Amino acid sequence: MLTKGEGKFLVRFARETIEKFVRGEKVYLPNVYPEKFKEPRGVFVTLEKYPSGELRGCIGLPYPEKPLIEAVREAACSATQDPRFPPLSEGELDKITVEVSVLTKPEKIEFKSPEELLEKITPGKDGLILKRGWNSGLFLPQVWKQLPDKVQFLENLCYKAGIWDKDAWKNAEIYKFRVEAFKEKEPYGVIEYMPLQTQGKRDSV
Template structure:
């Protein structure tokens, strides 16, 4: 059962797009619209992903930042994440104005992370590619991968765990260490079909 209606997903994607364009073109942030559905003012985790059009999924990423925990109202978190994804992702230079018409905006609304209990060697059996996203934590190190990532790369559950460890800056087998915490979450994902185009709910399997 979906938590986010299709029309709400469309609203969030359009808002993220407008936030990116407004900041890149004019250097200013947008405010939550007055017609924001009340449900989108609830605190929820969210990530905004910016992809380049007409390239393979493995080469498309142009920026991705968000909030895994529900610390901001969803509408506000979407605006913040959109601007940060466009300007503050350390893997990429800030988005330029001449790129905007070639970018696809994607919004992932997250459920709260759930700690995976039990023996570490059983963790791969407790997750499912196409359903779960992962967070790996150990000490000061932390890494997150959204549920669509292993689908796009064709990973199985063990490879997904290993890649999340690597994202955290840890050895790829750290998920087998009892001192490593592994969390799972799900996401409802919405994306533009073309820049500024129709928005669809993105299937993960």
């Protein structure tokens, strides 16, 4: 679990990383940071246009393969180059909000039927990873706001994975995880905290 102060630190670092990267400057790790940030964690950095909330970029590392502070740096740089959008420009820096989502380790869901899988998924709290063959896709828990129905969520996750059979989730590998999310309420503004166990409820840091 991260404290609100630690989450604020990560968002500020992600923002600083994004600005330096977009300006072509070198991005260094902070000289001092919490010992906890040396632990491997999965993380995603999400950029949204302000005030519309339209997605501008979202890239991350789903598995705990790198120290958290390094993962945030990598995800922040990559989010500015999300292939779904044009590269982020310097003129957009004060027109976006930055969100950092720190993931728990994804756990495989064992199920023998589609109905059993649906029972083991908690909308609003569980992020999901779908794998089938070489294809894979991930939705953060925040996506439940746009896709509140479990079946619709899974069908769209198939499309995200590049699988055009909307029923492919019924015989795919499914992993679930939770996140602690920290987000700027407005560009350079107050940072909101979404606790791990209470997805959807935000508190200001």
